[in-house]
Structure formats: structure tokens, C-alpha cells
Amino acid sequence: MLDLQPQILHATLDDAQALSALSAAVFPLGCPANTPPQDLADYISREHTPQRYQAMLRDDRFTILIAKVAGTLAGLALLAQAAAPKEMQFACTLELRRFYIDPAYHGRGVANVLMNKVLIVAASRGERSLWLSAFSENGRAIAFYTRWGFRIAGEHDFVVGNDRQRDYVMLYESPVNSDQITNPANAKEGS
Secondary structure (H helix, E strand, O other), X not given: OXXXXXXXXXXXXXXXXXXXXXXXXXXXXXXXXXXXXXXHHHHHHHHOOHHHHHHHHOOOOEEEEEEEEOOEEEEEEEEEEOOOOOOOOOOOOEEEEEEEEOHXXXXXXXXXXXXXXXXXXXXXXXXXXXXXXXXXXXXHHHHHHHHOOOEEEEEEEEEEOOXXXXXXXXXXXXXXXXXXXXXXXXXXXXO
């Protein structure tokens, strides 16, 4: 019998090709519908390649968690040691740079299990806060992050090729004890 519960694992170099394929497919879904296709293609060809994932997996500043269901890659979370944008008034050095769930796994609890692990990993490193950037009109993602305790802390521009997009910068401030991190009672699948 197949185990349909999401497994959360640390990505390895062997996962680079699958990570690239998933992120290249999911990244455009979080962008404005009118993003020029050439800008999307250029950005993906630089940022979502197997070589880029291999480089990040070799770099201690990055941690990539993967969610698998029955052995199939269902999602990924990329944590990066990176200061928040200068427009922000908080000193946060851990970014949730990517949080992608394959649409085939929306509504199946994968995003909640993966986010729970992200917050546990952040807390285990002694990080008291975590930031991310989300397209300001991506209501589904923003609602999901809000349910998990992130709040909008500002805005900044995110550039895809020549397309300048307005993103919210969202901040999560962790509980003192990582044992207090649990799925929110009312969380529904949102990413």
C-alpha cells in the first residue's frame, strides 16, 4: 500500500533536476497573468535550472526541503540566509525564498506539513523571525501565509526580466519554543 502522507526531507544533489522542473512549472503561477512570456522564460532559465539548484545545494547559506508523496516530489521550500529588503524596518536574516507546491497536491495537506517543517528548521537554528516575498495579488498564497502567522510588513519591487512586480514582504516571528509550532487549527491548503 502506498503511503500518501507527505514526507519532508532535505534535498540532495540528486534532486536538482526534479526541483528545477517543479519550480519552473510553479513559479509562473505566482506571477501576474500579464507577465510577458519572454520575461518569465528568461527568469526561469537563470533561476530555476538544475545547475542553479546544484549550486544552492552546495552552498551552506541555503537549505532546501522537499515534500514527497508516495515517492513523488510534491513541493519544495528554499530557505536562504539573506537580509530583509532595505525598505523593511526589521533585522531578519532568514528568507523563505521559495515555497512551491505542485498544483496536483493542493488541498491535500502537503503545504501545511511542509510549512510546519520550515518553521521548525528556522527555530532549531535559533532564528526568531523569517521573511518572504509574495506577489501582492496572489491572494491564495497570502491567505495561507497569514494563517501560519506571517504578517505583511512592507512592500518592495520584484523584477522578472523587465517586468517590475509589486510584492508584499511578510514577516513571521516565531514562538520562544519550537515545540509551540503546530499546524494552525483553521489552516486550509493554500499553496
